[in-house]
Amino acid sequence: MQDNWYTGYVTRIVQETHNTRRFWIQIRELERFDYKPGQFVTLDLPIHEEKKKRWRSYSIASAPDGTNEFELVIVLLEGGAGTTYLFNEVGVGTEIPVKGPLGVFTLPQVLDRHLFLICTGTGVAPFRAMAHHIHTHQIPHQAIHLIYGCRKECDLLYAQELWQLERELEGFRYSPTLSRCEDGWTGKKGYVHLIYEELLGVSKEPAYFFLCGWKNMIDEAKGRILGMGYDRHDIHQELYG
Template sequence: MPKKWKAARVISIEDLSPSVKEIILDIEGEEIIDFKPGQFVTFDLPIGEKRLERWRSYSLVNAPNKSNRINLAVSHLEGGRASRFFFKELKTGDELVLKGPEGMFVLPSSLNKDLVMICTGTGVAPFKSMIDHVFNHDIPHKKIHLIYGSRTKADILYREEFEKLAKKHPEFKYSIALSREEFNGYQGYVHDIYRQHYGEKREDICFLLCGWQNMIDDANKYLKELGYLSDQILFELYG
């Protein structure tokens, strides 16, 4: 059945970093939004005549919370129509039109393998939803390793929340790769981290990838070169 379009009211707009805003919305006419961690919503924005010009999809950052509220992390793309709208025109109280949540890139139904979540930029959004859902509900799981890539320290999203989780839950590991600054003695890319930690092929592991296509393509290639199978690698493209 096709997803119906819904009205959503902007509750708040906050800066997460110099190039990312967190937008919180309430979906009107519904008390609870039912979704799976990792899913996304699609907006029909007032930025063009053709559908492909207007439609933009964003993963939900928040875990399911038995409410009609959703959180999004929206990045700025220089010259982008949607970026101009979200960063220059959108205001608290405005109404947007969206459909969803939907999507197949979700938390695996069985968490009987270690999960390695590899992402860059706002690609962390679906993973934050998944991770929060697991720990909010004490869902039995193996180890979870979040590997996050960004350019600078100022660009890191949700760092404080993930660091707190890592201190509280020893089975959760949080690694950061910065490409343009040294960080805790390390400078590089996400590929360096997972190849270091998972260079020897294992059957009891599942990789989840989310980010720009170049990162996804490279990670998929490198993991297969290490011997990992396609059914051990799940991914969602951004952009």
């Protein structure tokens, strides 16, 4: 685990949806910022005197590409000191102390089972990194199901990119599902749980489950997956909030 602090430079910011932004951060003191897809970084933000109350952790949304730059996608939390600072005070050129990479929410060395990547909101970030990494390096794999829950279509992150990846990456299925969909939405409706249960209801394939999002979703998914007869060691999680 990497415990070094670096100086991160914000090189680009894009408003992705009404309440999410993409931040590109460069670590100029390194030629390469090496990490595994699924890992996260911790930012030290000037929002509190006590250092641990200044720290905010975010999954890296980009696949490692051999450069010293990476991407984060961050949702503005109402009343959240960290995201309020990032949205209101940070611009291109802002310096932010960065620690990482951190975390063990990473792919198995051998992808010898079906892979279920189940997420809500910005929890799609590590799965975007994983899917692109598998595609770029042509890593042998079984079926990959990215099951992504949001309220409305306008909340979906990286939608066009993930539809394109479904066309290009063999065995990759992108399943966005909306809990408050509007007229015209022809995709899946409801919550993520119905999707993986339906996929696994026909034949219970050996699988790895990766869960990323809010606690309620993760707790319910774990219960349902265990209820289908899978082992707790098949389940990996990254909690948000």
